[in-house]
Every structure is written in C-alpha cells, then in structure tokens.
Amino acid sequence: MIARNILLLLLCSNVFLAAIATAPQTCPADASSGCGDNSSGEWEGEFFPGIPKIKYEGPSSKNPLSYKWYNADEEILGKKMKDWMRFSVAFWHTFRGTGSDPFGVQTKFWPWEDGTNSVAMAKRRMRANFEFLNKLGVDYWCFHDRDIAPDGKTLEESNANLDQVVALAKELQGKKIRPLWGTAQLFVHPRYMHGAATSSEVGVYAYAAAQVKKAIEVTHFLGGENYVFWGGREGYQTLLNTDMGREIDHLARFLQAAVAYKKKIGFNGTLLIEPKPQEPTKHQYDWDAATSIAFLQKYGLLEEFKLNIECNHATLSGHSCHHELETARINGLLGNIDANTGDPQIGWDTDQFLTDIGEATMVMLSVVRNGGIAPGGFNFDAKLRRESTDVEDLFIAHISGMDTMARGLRNVAKLIEDGSLAELVRKRYQSFDTEIGAQIEAGKADFEILEKKAMEWGEPKVPSAKQELAEMIFQSAL
Numbered sequence: 310m311i312a313r314n315i316l317l318l319l320l321c322s323n324v325f326l327a328a329i330a331t332a333p334q335t336c337p338a339d340a341s342s343g344c345g346d347n348s349s350g351e352w353e354g355e356f357f358p359g360i361p362k363i364k365y366e367g368p369s370s371k372n373p374l375s376y377k378w379y380n381a382d383e384e385i386l387g388k389k390m391k392d393w394m395r396f397s398v399a400f401w402h403t404f405r406g407t408g409s410d411p412f413g414v415q416t417k418f419w420p421w422e423d424g425t426n427s428v429a430m431a432k433r434r435m436r437a438n439f440e441f442l443n444k445l446g447v448d449y450w451c452f453h454d455r456d457i458a459p460d461g462k463t464l465e466e467s468n469a470n471l472d473q474v475v476a477l478a479k480e481l482q483g484k485k486i487r488p489l490w491g492t493a494q495l496f497v498h499p500r501y502m503h504g505a506a507t508s509s510e511v512g513v514y515a516y517a518a519a520q521v522k523k524a525i526e527v528t529h530f531l532g533g534e535n536y537v538f539w540g541g542r543e544g545y546q547t548l549l550n551t552d553m554g555r556e557i558d559h560l561a562r563f564l565q566a567a568v569a570y571k572k573k574i575g576f577n578g579t580l581l582i583e584p585k586p587q588e589p590t591k592h593q594y595d596w597d598a599a600t601s602i603a604f605l606q607k608y609g610l611l612e613e614f615k616l617n618i619e620c621n622h623a624t625l626s627g628h629s630c631h632h633e634l635e636t637a638r639i640n641g642l643l644g645n646i647d648a649n650t651g652d653p654q655i656g657w658d659t660d661q662f663l664t665d666i667g668e669a670t671m672v673m674l675s676v677v678r679n680g681g682i683a684p685g686g687f688n689f690d691a692k693l694r695r696e697s698t699d700v701e702d703l704f705i706a707h708i709s710g711m712d713t714m715a716r717g718l719r720n721v722a723k724l725i726e727d728g729s730l731a732e733l734v735r736k737r738y739q740s741f742d743t744e745i746g747a748q749i750e751a752g753k754a755d756f757e758i759l760e761k762k763a764m765e766w767g768e769p770k771v772p773s774a775k776q777e778l779a780e781m782i783f784q785s786a787l
C-alpha cells in the first residue's frame with residue numbers, strides 16, 4: 310500500500326515536471342519567481358503565443374479569432390472601413406486592468422506581469438501592447454501617463470520614468486502606429502482627492518498643470534493626434550463646502566493654459582473634453598455634451614476643443630449615446646468616441662465592449678452624418694468582465710467590439726441605400742420647404758407676418774410622426 314502510494318506520488322511528480330517543461334514561459338505574479346529581477350524589461354518570445362494575426366474571414370466563419378464583419382480595406386460609403394473607424398486600444402483597461410472591484414481583489418494574472426510596478430515591468434508591458442496592436446491590426450492606442458510608467462518619489466522622477474517608457478514606445482510604434490490620444494491621470498493619487506484643476510489647494514493645481522504639460526509633450530513626441538481631458542475628480546461631493554463658480558473658473562484657466570502651451574510647442578492635435586455626469590464625484594462639471602458646450606462657449610474655448618463622447622457616460626447622464634453624439638455633431642464638436650456601453654440594469658460605469666448591433670448602427674449614423682471622425686477615432690474604453698481571465702479573452706473582446714461597429718457601418722450603408730428613413734424625415738419637415746418656411750429659417754419672419762399667416766390658414770392639420778414606421782425601417786437594416 311505504501312509502495313503504491315510512493316509510485317503514485319512519483320508518477321504525479323513526473324507529470325507535474327513534464328507540465329512545467331512544456332508550458333510556455335510564464336512569470337507568475339509573484340515577484341520572488343525572479344521575473345521581476347529582469348532589469349532590461351526584455352521578454353523572450355511572444356506575449357501571445359498561439360494567437361495569429363487576426364484576419365477577416367467573413368460572417369460565416371466560426372473562428373473566434375477572426376473578423377466576421379470588419380474588413381479593414383473594404384470600401385463602404387466611399388471610405389475604407391479602417392478610415393471610418395480608426396480603432397484604438399485603451400492601454401489602461403487592456404494592460405492595467407486587474408479585475409479588482411470594490412469587493413474583491415485581482416482576478417487577472419497575465420503571464421508577462423511580475424507583480425511589480427517597476428520601469429522594467431512598464432517596458433515589458435509596452436512590448437505586449439505593441440504585439441497586441443500588431444496582431445489585432447489596429448493602428449492606434451490611448452494612454453494615461455501613469456498607466457504606462459510608474460509614479461516616482463518626485464515629479465522629476467515620474468517624468469524620467471515616463472521618458473524611458475515613451476522612448477521605447479516610440480521605437481516600437483514604427484511608422485504606422487501612433488496614439489489616437491494621450492491624457493494625464495489626475496484622479497488616482499491622493500493629492501487629487503479634491504480634484505486637480507478644481508482642487509481647493511493651489512499646490513495641487515500647479516502639480517496637475519505640470520503633469521498635463523508633460524503629458525502633452527509626450528503625446529506630441531509620439532505623434533498623437535488628440536489629447537483628452539477627462540475631469541475624473543473635477544466636481545464636488547457637496548455644495549455646502551464648495552465654491553462652484555470659483556472652481557469652474559479655475560478649470561477654464563487651466564484649459565486656457567493648456568491651449569497656450571499646446572500652441573507654444575507646436576502640437577496640432579485636437580484637445581478633447583470627455584463629459585461624464587458623476588463617478589467618482591457626486592457631480593462632475595463636464596456633466597454631458599450640452600453642459601460642456603456651454604462651458605466652452607462661456608470661456609471662449611469653442612474653437613480650441615471638441616468632445617470625446619463615451620457611450621457609457623452618455624447613459625449615466627440620462628441620455629442615449631446617439632443623443633450625445635448628435636448633440637456634439639450638430640454643434641460641430643464631435644471629436645472622438647470612447648466605444649463602450651453600460652449595463653441596462655446597472656447604474657454605474659461598467660465600461661463593457663459594445664456588442665449591441667442596433668446601438669452600434671445609431672452610433673455609426675452619427676459618424677457617417679459627420680463625414681467620419683478623423684482625426685478622432687473609436688477608442689475601446691472597455692474592459693473584460695472580472696470573470697474573463699484568459700489572455701485570449703483580450704483578443705475576443707476587441708474583435709467582437711470591432712465587428713459590432715463594422716456591422717453598424719454596414720447597416721448605415723443599407724439604410725442610406727434604401728433611402729426610406731431619410732425620406733420619412735424629409736417628409737416630416739416638408740412644410741418648412743416653402744416660402745414662409747425659408748423665411749422663418751433665415752430669421753426673416755417676424756411675429757406680425759406669422760400672425761397674418763396663422764389667421765389666413767386657420768387651424769393647422771397636424772400629421773402623424775410615423776415613429777413605428779421609422780422603427781420598422783431601422784430594424785429591417787439590422
């Protein structure tokens with residue numbers, strides 16, 4: 310009996326040893342394994358072994374690692390799909406997302422992570438990012454300064470860390486890949502607990518300015534096409550201790566200084582404001598598109614900024630994503646889309662990959678009406694669910710998100726070709742395609758003229774809005 314147990318133990322050990330010998334090189338998130346001692350940040354071999362370059366295989370393909378609807382070079386409505394989309398991978402979710410939530414710790418342990426936040430680890434992670442982009446066939450990426458390089462003990466040290474990682478990113482980008490946008494992380498560190506540009510502490514305002522200055526510089530250095538301001542903690546928890554007027558004035562001065570600095574260093578990228586109504590603060594100053602537009606107008610910044618509309622932020626503010634996109638578009642301010650979605654039954658920012666085809670079709674309706682969104686694009690500000698823990702899931706999530714947007718674009722092409730939805734809208738407003746309608750739209754119809762018409766015409770006939778017909782036409786294109 311004892312002998313049999315020893316034999317079994319030996320057999321098991323052999324199986325165990327064989328498993329170690331054949332497993333791909335991994336660095337478990339245990340710094341004592343030695344992986345963390347790799348000061349060069351080099352990584353032998355591929356980060357995503359066994360995952361090929363993702364190709365278009367068409368709608369009938371059952372291969373999860375292929376595009377079914379996104380065919381980068383195919384022309385739709387006079388433009389290549391890749392030029393309509395300009396997809397971007399968000400470094401923070403894809404490479405810094407750990408799966409932790411307020412109730413539980415990390416669930417994702419990517420093989421290349423060593424459990425440290427060293428510069429060497431940051432460099433290794435950057436190499437993983439570029440292998441991911443190349444395999445996915447995506448030309449853009451987005452980052453916060455502190456996602457890609459660790460905070461140092463001083464601002465000087467943080468800047469030096471960032472410079473090291475950015476130099477590597479520049480080398481790995483080659484000629485084709487560049488940032489869709491960069492941004493500064495002004496919400497994680499405790500110094501930003503009262504906000505950054507809207508902090509009650511002038512030292513924090515200055516620190517945030519220095520951090521944004523550096524983040525604009527590195528975005529420029531990397532050839533970034535936009536720069537984003539998301540006011541993570543630019544808001545309040547209670548008005549009882551808050552001078553809202555003064556804080557919003559400070560925010561405007563901060564953004565005016567950013568515009569001046571951008572021009573000084575010759576950065577031609579678009580500056581973008583990303584509205585969000587709340588979370589982490591109770592009330593954020595960039596509540597929604599309309600609020601942000603009024604702010605830009607008040608402080609003379611309309612010519613200097615556009616909006617980065619995030620679908621999940623739109624629904625948090627009580628709007629649809631389509632509403633926010635259209636509000637930005639009709640004001641000439643649609644600059645970029647953070648392509649994600651929330652959960653209809655959850656009231657917070659879940660940052661999920663958008664996979665609803667109807668929603669994607671409405672998003673693409675705005676983009677097509679806008680003539681595209683370059684120099685903006687679609688940034689996947691979206692993360693795997695906490696329970697999705699395979700490396701492969703990172704690819705599947707992006708492929709699914711890209712295919713969904715591609716289906717949206719194809720559906721818009723169908724709607725335009727069919728023409729009946731546009732015709733329904735045209736007919737609805739045709740009473741304004743008249744002499745008096747043109748007079749009204751030109752601002753030349755005063756109340757006396759209109760009163761005369763009202764008396765001449767008598768009670769107006771009011772036709773049906775045909776909402777169900779509009780919905781039927783829309784559905785038939787999906």
Ligand SMILES: [Mn+2]
Binds near residue numbers: 539583619647690
């Ligand atoms: Mn976002």
